[in-house]
Amino acid sequence: MSEDTIFGKIIRREIPADIVYEDDLCLAFRDVAPQAPTHVLVIPKKPIPKLADAESGDKELLGHMLLTLKSLAEEMGIAEDGYRVVINTGKNGGQTVFHLHMHLLGGRSLQWPPG
Template identity: 60%
Template sequence: MADTIFSKIISREIPANILFEDDQALAFADVNPQAPTHFLVIPKKPIPKLSDATREDQALLGHLLLVANNVAAEQGLTDFRLNVNNGAGASQTVFHLHIHVLGGRPFSWPPG
């Protein structure tokens, strides 16, 4: 997998406002927030997009959701939205799996 901005954040080549880190995942503030609270949760394992995940990634994917929930709570969110874009046609621009966690404002449905 080619280097991405996220792999460079993991390796500390690019600075980020890191909210959480363990051996499997990293959570950091989005540099272009779309809500008062907007952060990303990424695996340290390079998975380009959700559809590239395999059965061996099952525990990691669950871990990412728990990290998202825990960091949301630490950020004071009780209501929040999770978003995962899969592929360019779904507006994925960085090809390293990531979960957007957005909160702090009402959201409408369906999303844009």
């Protein structure tokens, strides 16, 4: 279950993280292995293992997370030049922590396809 993941432990403050934003619905922190000069993860406090497990009742939460990413991009000075939002879903999608999370990447030119 996602409560037992490293992200669940970050939410419960059992392990440290460089938290840049928090509210009642989500938490944002800097990635420990950044893939760009700005690399922040936004996670829901509600345990959802992966995007494929989200339900119609999660629409408000998912929208809130995207708007949080937008605000963070503005605050971190990467909104004007552009940034990427990534959601890896499932093993073949590159997901390694099974607690839904969105990556905010920016601060350099990002290539396509990503890899």
